[in-house]
Amino acid sequence: GENVEQHPSTLSVQEGDSAVIKCTYSDSASNYFPWYKQELGKRPQLIIDIRSNVGEKKDQRIAVTLNKTAKHFSLHITETQPEDSAVYFCAAPYSGGGADGLTFGKGTHLIIQP
Amino acid sequence: EAQVTQNPRYLITVTGKKLTVTCSQNMNHEYMSWYRQDPGLGLRQIYYSMNVEVTDKGDVPEGYKVSRKEKRNFPLILESPSPNQTSLYFCASSFRPRAYEQYFGPGTRLTVT
Numbered sequence: 257g258e259n260v261e262q263h264p265s266t267l268s269v270q271e272g273d274s275a276v277i278k279c280t281y282s283d284s285a286s287n288y289f290p291w292y293k294q295e296l297g298k299r300p301q302l303i304i305d306i307r308s309n310v311g312e313k314k315d316q317r318i319a320v321t322l323n324k325t326a327k328h329f330s331l332h333i334t335e336t337q338p339e340d341s342a343v344y345f346c347a348a349p350y351s352g353g354g355a356d357g358l359t360f361g362k363g364t365h366l367i368i369q370p
Numbered sequence: 371e372a373q374v375t376q377n378p379r380y381l382i383t384v385t386g387k388k389l390t391v392t393c394s395q396n397m398n399h400e401y402m403s404w405y406r407q408d409p410g411l412g413l414r415q416i417y418y419s420m421n422v423e424v425t426d427k428g429d430v431p432e433g434y435k436v437s438r439k440e441k442r443n444f445p446l447i448l449e450s451p452s453p454n455q456t457s458l459y460f461c462a463s464s465f466r467p468r469a470y471e472q473y474f475g476p477g478t479r480l481t482v483t
Contacts, residue, residue, distance in 0.1 A: 265410075288469040299460060299474040300413070307469075345412060349468030356420065357403055357428070357467045362412035 258283045258350030262361025270369050275336055277364045279346035280328040283333045289322060290358070292345045304331070333366075341368045349351060372397045376461050376475035383451055384483055391478050392445045393461030401464045402472040403428070403472070404436065407456040413460065418467065419444055451482040 259282040268277045281289075290305035306313045306320045306329065313320050317336075322329045335339055343365050347358040374395045383389055395402065403418040405428075415428030419438040433455055435447040444463075448455060461475040 262412075275436070290471065299476050305471070339398045351468060356426070357401070357415055357418050358472065360405075360413040360417075362410060 258286060258348050258359040260346060260348050260359045260361045262346050262364060264364060265362065266365045266367070268367040268369055269336055271336055271338065275331075275333045275337055275340070275366055277331045277344055277346070277366070278328060279330070279348075279361050280326075282327065283314040283348065283350060284324075284327065286348045286350070288349050290347050291318075291320060291331045292338070292347065292360075294343045294345065294363075296342070303344075336368050337364075338368050338370065340366060342366060372473070372477040374461055374463055376459075376472050376478050378478060379476060380479045382481045382483065385452055386450050388447070388449050389451060389480075390448075391459060391461075391480070393444045393446065393475055394442050395444075395461075395463040395473070396442065397463060397465075397473065398441065399463035399465055399473075400441070401467045402438065402460045403464075403467075404434070404444070404446050405460045405462065406430065407460060407477075408446075409459050416446070416459075420467065453482050456480060456482050 261280045287308035292300040293303045294300040317334050319332045343363045346361040350359045378390045400421045404416040405413040414430050417436040419425045462472040464472045465476045
């Protein structure tokens with residue numbers, strides 16, 4: 257099955273600075289890479305995703321880049337704001353061994369320092 | 371409003387007392403899944419369902435059961451809960467399992483004493 261590694265587990269940045277979270281995956285056939293944001297006490301929600309036919313996707317202050325050769329993808333948040341404080345999860349698809357769905361990384365706790 | 375609902379939101383129970391956590395979605399999604407979230411371990415899949423009457427094990431199925439008798443509902447059953455099942459549980463649904471957004475329910479905080 258798919259193995260997704262996410263780093264760092266905790267990231268503290270000054271408000272206004274950029275934040276980068278990285279994930280690696282193991283299955284070269286994977287073709288869909290979403291990022292979920294989970295605010296404290298809330299459910300995970302999709303914030304951006306990328307498919308394997310593009311290398312980068314942007315949505316205002318957030319962007320995701322994909323390197324299929326190296327099998328890694330990253331979330332970039334620019335001009336960080338207090339509301340960006342949350343846990344972020346990357347994910348990659350898997351199928352096999354009776355399982356089917358998304359494998360999630362262990363999460364990154366992003367802390368925005370005022 | 372498109373949504374996934376779960377009940378109860380909070381539950382404290384004792385070892386061995388059977389319980390059911392309900393999950394319902396109104397988006398006509400075929401795929402539904404249960405996850406548990408534990409500190410430092412992220413989201414781990416318990417069971418999933420590709421459609422009515424089609425269910426299968428995820429990564430951590432031991433001690434859990436599910437059923438999918440209707441497309442909109444996917445209850446999680448703990449027939450004999452144990453303290454190691456104390457966790458935060460999320461139900462999710464999606465149009466397809468691997469290439470579309472998963473919509474999560476609000477979560478159920480379960481404590482087994």
